[in-house]
Amino acid sequence: MSTHSRQALVMIRTNLSSLPRRFAISASMILSVALVVCVLAGFLSMARGFETALTAAGSPSVAVILGGGTNQEMGSDVPAAVIRTLDAMTGDLGALRDAGGKLILSREIVVPVDVKQVADGTARTLGLHGMDAAGPSIREGISLSARRVFAPGAREIAVGDRLASEFGLRVGDMVRLGAVDWTVVGHFSARGSASESEIWADLDAVRAAFDRQGQIQSLKLRLVDPTTLERLQDKIATITGTPLVALSEADLYAAQSGRTASLIRLFGWPLALLMAVGATAGALNTMMSSVADRTVEIATVRALGFSRLSAFLGTWVEAMVLAGAGALLGLFASWLIFNGWQASTIGANNARMAFQLAVTPDVLLTSGLLGVAIGLLGGALPAIAATRLPLTAALRARG
Amino acid sequence: MTETATPYIALSGIRKGYRIGGEPISIFSGLDLAIPHGDFVAVMGPSGSGKSTLLNMLAGIDRPDGGTLRIGTSRLDQMGEAARSAWRAHNMGIVFQFYNLLPMLTAAENVELPLLLKPLTRKERRIRVDRVLDLVGLAGREKQYPAMMSGGQQQRIGIARAIVSDPGLLLCDEPTGDLDRKSADEVLEMLRFLNRHLEKTIVMVTHDPQAALYARRTLHLDKGDFVEEKRAA
Known part of the structure; x- marks a missing residue:
């Protein structure tokens, strides 16, 4: 293992080990990501369930x-x-x-x-x-x-x-x-x-x-x-x-389902993306607070000779771990809540059509990726901030 | 304030200033300093005299605005940030006033940190960690976390971390500033031991005249210049 990998692993480990010190704000980030993932999974599973019901009929x-x-x-x-x-x-x-x-x-x-x-x-x-x-x-x-x-x-x-x-x-x-x-x-x-x-x-x-x-x-x-x-x-x-x-x-049913499923996604994606912007801001706040909490630790290891990259990765990976935990929570909740949920809509011929929401692997993957993307984006700026901490902070601050 | 023999640390015409609220503040305007290899220097002076700035520059954390700063054969004033960082990792140990141990790592893991920057195997790192923990009198405490230790013990872990990669230079920033007298004396004895028996060059910033007595010589800094030098009897 290279020295760079070892540095990064130590930083990641120390960051994750210190998470209990920031329990409340870390939990809020996990929950906000979970909510975004859950909303998107809800809409996508509705579209997927509608498509499945119609395509299976044809x-x-x-x-x-x-x-x-x-x-x-x-x-x-x-x-x-x-x-x-x-x-x-x-x-x-x-x-x-x-x-x-x-x-x-x-x-x-x-x-x-x-x-x-x-x-x-x-x-x-x-x-x-x-x-x-x-x-x-x-x-x-x-x-x-x-x-x-x-x-x-x-x-x-x-x-x-x-x-x-x-x-x-x-x-x-x-x-x-x-x-x-x-x-x-x-x-x-x-x-x-x-x-x-x-x-x-x-x-x-x-x-x-x-x-x-x-x-x-x-x-x-x-x-x-x-x-x-x-x-x-x-x-x-x-x-x-x-x-x-x-x-x-x-083909007849696919054409019918395509229009309605697109409409469902048209509502779902913007809503989920808007919520994702809010969650990204929350993630940014959480990770900035994490960097502030670990200022002395980061500056200390940097003063010992650790690279900027290790400080960056430590913070970034923490953001992704929190976002990943939120995504998993959101996916689990959406699977529990939505999978198999009976829904209905106006289908062809103005007649009511019942279908089951389907939390399929592609729905899980898409929603989960959005959750991880929140961590990627929300953690990037604080990770850069971690690399720019003044090292003099380590020399005079109480650790 | 220079030494005639080839110095290990040589500062010549060092200029350094900051801007505070838009106003330029000069800290050093032509500071000279020479410290031979194996010396133990205490730097004293009132707040604002430039002690911390000096220490930051010696540690490569800060860079002079002008002049030359050489340690060993390396010109720190000409190095970029990454090069100074790598230089620090291989040539110097830092002892902090508040120990700066990572609370979620054990004593052994804290001491091991500088070794992670070197191409050593896990076994080699462990041997070195055990050796320095034994040297600072904390053998058997490898798995203890900092919170389980007294201030004096934590500072000894800090010293172990500073010397584990066998650097030629130790920079100590108020190493006894947070300790009671007894613990402070133990730590200072240790620094003196490292200087006398392991030939470490030590630069220690301190406010404590008692601590300065452990050094071979004491430099008084005031308004950006050395105004007095005392040598130990």
Whole structure:
């Protein structure tokens, strides 16, 4: 070990050993860093959880065809003529066909409906998805957790598990959606994705109940494999009369989640950065007080011949250790508080979408790095100040 | 005030001043001093006479504005801050008035500090630390912290730290200023021992006439110049 390393290690050790002398101000620095880390981790975990819920809901093997020049279900309109043209198309469309050679597709519509919560009786807007009988089977990662899905033509609904538990919708319950009552006939699981915030019913029953006869917002088809989407896009490009878009379900949800997640981060980062500026000022104050507290010690070892670098490193490392402790505390607290926290927001189609906050490794890393950055910046100036202490302080001061 | 033999410490035409509140204050304007190798010099004088400034310059902590300052073969007045720092580490030990031990280090670790600046192994450092602790009469107290020791013991640790790297020069700034008479005499006896038996050159700033009696000669400083010299009988 070089003499420089030994000097630096001694300075670091003496600084850290003297921390109990500055317990209160050191603890305040740790807490302020922890708070910043916790706030940023909260926002990032919210964005990550939202993204996870939506991206998990979309499959690259399911294609969604939208009409009317939009790439969202809301506002999309697929004319019946398009479906007839698609049905009439022979050859390889890139989508699966049944044993009879008929295209397996589901015509779909989404209607926002108000449902009362059991807990407080307040109404929340949810998405009622009307679909053909093939709809549930076209979707990936769906499993029935209770009973069955809706019967064709019946006023029956299947409810996502998350929604069922939040709204207390049990199998056999009657729920008023719009002007008519619907019977809950089953629950489905979608591995915690955004689909668990949906209500499914038969397309014709939904259109009849909400006076949407003939309306179709989207078509869902199961692709042969994800790479055949391009073939389907080429085929629908030949259909004239209305602008059509074919995209994978994964891309559809990713586009939706991207906007909202960006919005969450747009609020989270500035707030966390503003708090970080405050915490950096606090760190600066703490470390200046540390340097003042150790003036005689620093000047003494410098008078003995220790280098300026060792004085700098001793103070800087102390700042980083305190900031690191704050970051760890903040990360632990955010993991305890936020990970798995149920949240909800207005998702696609103005319907409420529930999701879980996810304190993932990248959230931990980003938030933790911000905490350490506070120590790096807040400790740098005091560390420089430590190197500039007048050595005469050592000769005359009471240690 | 010069010595005829080749001096170990030689100050010639030293000028030094400060600005206080914008006003220039001259401390030295042409100070000369020669100290031969192996001497033990006490520097006395009233407050403001320049004792601390002199000591700071000898320690390489401060630099003269003009004149030459040579210790051994090194011209301290021509060295930069880093070079003086390295020079201090290898050529001098400092004994402080308030001991200046690091409270969170043990006695042995405090004594070891100057050795960390040298390319020595852990075992070599330990041997040297044990030897000087034995020399100052504190063998067996290696693991004690400064707070567990009396003032006299702490100052002896300070002396051990000053001599552990075997420097030729010891600078002592009021080494007995914070001690009772008995402890002060013990410390001064030790300094005299180091001077007489280990041939350390010692420059000691003190206000205490009793302490000055342990030196080979005493220089009185007043208004930036030496006004009187007394030699021990």
